[in-house]
Amino acid sequence: MPETSYDCIVVGSGPGGYVAAIRAAQLGMKTAVIEKDRIGGRCLNYACIPAKAVLRSADVLQEIRDAGEFGIKVGAPEVDFGAVMERRDKVVKTLTGGVSGLLKKNSIEVVEGVGSLAGDGAVTVEGRTLRAKTIVLATGSVPRGIPGVALGGRVIGTEEAWALERLPQSLAVVGAGASGAEIASAYARLGVEVRLFEMLDRVLPTEDADISKAAERGLKKQGMSIYTSTRIANVESGDDRVTFSFGEESGSADWLVLATGRGPDVEALGLEVAGVELDERGLINVDGALRTSAAGVYAIGDLVPGPALAHKASDEGVIAVEDAAGRDTHPISYPDIPRATFCTPNVGSFGLTEAQAREQGYDVVVGKLQYGAVGAGTVYGDRSGIVKLVGERRYGELLGGHICGTRATDLIQELVNTKALEGGYPEVARVIHGHPTLSEAIMEAARAADGWLIHG
Ligand SMILES: Cc1cc2nc3c(=O)[nH]c(=O)nc-3n(C[C@H](O)[C@H](O)[C@H](O)COP(=O)(O)OP(=O)(O)OC[C@H]3O[C@@H](n4cnc5c(N)ncnc54)[C@H](O)[C@@H]3O)c2cc1C
Numbered sequence: 277m278p279e280t281s282y283d284c285i286v287v288g289s290g291p292g293g294y295v296a297a298i299r300a301a302q303l304g305m306k307t308a309v310i311e312k313d314r315i316g317g318r319c320l321n322y323a324c325i326p327a328k329a330v331l332r333s334a335d336v337l338q339e340i341r342d343a344g345e346f347g348i349k350v351g352a353p354e355v356d357f358g359a360v361m362e363r364r365d366k367v368v369k370t371l372t373g374g375v376s377g378l379l380k381k382n383s384i385e386v387v388e389g390v391g392s393l394a395g396d397g398a399v400t401v402e403g404r405t406l407r408a409k410t411i412v413l414a415t416g417s418v419p420r421g422i423p424g425v426a427l428g429g430r431v432i433g434t435e436e437a438w439a440l441e442r443l444p445q446s447l448a449v450v451g452a453g454a455s456g457a458e459i460a461s462a463y464a465r466l467g468v469e470v471r472l473f474e475m476l477d478r479v480l481p482t483e484d485a486d487i488s489k490a491a492e493r494g495l496k497k498q499g500m501s502i503y504t505s506t507r508i509a510n511v512e513s514g515d516d517r518v519t520f521s522f523g524e525e526s527g528s529a530d531w532l533v534l535a536t537g538r539g540p541d542v543e544a545l546g547l548e549v550a551g552v553e554l555d556e557r558g559l560i561n562v563d564g565a566l567r568t569s570a571a572g573v574y575a576i577g578d579l580v581p582g583p584a585l586a587h588k589a590s591d592e593g594v595i596a597v598e599d600a601a602g603r604d605t606h607p608i609s610y611p612d613i614p615r616a617t618f619c620t621p622n623v624g625s626f627g628l629t630e631a632q633a634r635e636q637g638y639d640v641v642v643g644k645l646q647y648g649a650v651g652a653g654t655v656y657g658d659r660s661g662i663v664k665l666v667g668e669r670r671y672g673e674l675l676g677g678h679i680c681g682t683r684a685t686d687l688i689q690e691l692v693n694t695k696a697l698e699g700g701y702p703e704v705a706r707v708i709h710g711h712p713t714l715s716e717a718i719m720e721a722a723r724a725a726d727g728w729l730i731h732g
Pocket of ligand 1 (some may be wrong): 541
């Protein structure tokens with residue numbers, strides 16, 4: 277009979293849960309992870325990783341199509357969607373296998389089944405009772421329908437959109453946030469007729485307005501139709517098509533993808549039994565160390581407020597178990613968590629948009645630059661990418677960074693690190709950047725904010 281007493285039990289093995297478990301084990305806690313489905317959570321099995329694997333295939337296709345511009349002649353490329361999905365599966369397997377290996381290496385017991393709190397440090401799973409002084413809830417989130425449109429039949433969520441068996445002829449994507457933009461961008465480039473609908477007045481509506489504009493231009497170039505300020509209605513799912521209306525028009529598609537938001541997966545957790553309280557949005561109430569209202573119970577990741585991002589979940593996992601171990605840990609500055617959208621054009625951002633900074637009463641300074649202003653933009657073939665820095669004039673504080681263009685999702689990290697290390701845009705402007713790199717565009721945008729743009 278396996279032992280049932282631990283120092284730490286983690287429920288859920290996504291990027292929040294598995295990282296929490298490994299950090300707990302590093303701190304000397306005897307740790308178990310309970311998982312009802314697959315190790316690696318939704319992120320690795322159905323969401324972030326499969327999405328990026330398929331997007332990568334679309335990126336390769338696009339590079340081949342653009343090869344002529346670089347003096348390389350190739351015949352018309354052909355999409356073998358079965359092989360795209362096979363590679364996707366292989367990527368997922370490699371990474372989830374890696375996580376299983378890490379759990380094993382750290383002597384973390386994996387318990388299969390649905391975990392539920394039973395109060396007083398107990399968790400039940402498949403008829404067994406496990407006990408621990410510290411319990412970390414990391415069960416993630418599940419997709420939600422929208423008013424009048426339920427998931428089912430030809431109406432699918434984002435996870436299903438990244439797991440289609442056959443390349444569809446047409447897709448209607450509802451919601452032009454990060455997930456919707458990624459799906460639209462991948463499938464449009466793979467040759468699918470895509471319509472992207474957004475209720476608000478711009479794509480990527482939580483990004484800086486300039487970034488939304490640049491992203492919309494780039495997405496349109498991929499041949500999709502974009503409808504902003506548009507609600508879809510009268511959705512009817514048939515055997516092999518879905519019909520819907522939008523404004524005065526009606527349409528149909530092979531699949532309608534709801535990329536409109538998710539809610540915490542708390543149903544099976546027995547939160548009431550343990551006295552874990554929720555906030556008005558149904559997320560678990562936590563303090564800065566991720567402690568819930570129940571002693572010894574922590575909650576992290578998509579279960580708690582803040583952006584629903586894998587790296588946020590992981591960091592919260594570290595904080596929770598370090599706190600449980602009595603260690604000093606670090607606070608999270610939620611606005612400064614890097615945000616990444618892996619569509620083409622790539623979008624990376626952190627901190628405040630220009631509008632938010634102005635609303636908050638800062639004396640705002642903006643530094644903007646197109647990639648074309650630095651050598652790398654032309655060399656690598658993206659002159660239209662943009663970097664926008666939002667700063668505060670008096671002390672040179674970096675309030676936000678916004679990039680739309682090649683490798684934006686990697687490039688944004690420089691600004692996140694600078695801010696975390698208490699640097700401002702005047703420092704970014706004076707740090708030597710390698711040449712010719714796209715990071716020089718960040719340096720020049722910082723110089724623009726500081727009033728001494730060289731290349732422009
Ligand atoms: C399509 C898509 C693409 C995304 N792309 C990105 C991206 O590129 N970058 C990014 O940062 N974020 C991305 N996200 C968001 C990211 O997936 C989540 O923020 C992240 O998965 C949250 O991690 P988590 O550990 O909280 O939960 P999850 O990854 O959801 O893992 C939770 C785990 O808990 C298990 N579980 C649930 N209930 C129980 C129970 N009672 N008992 C036992 N096990 C249970 C589940 O089976 C699951 O395995 C994407 C999301 C979607 C939907």
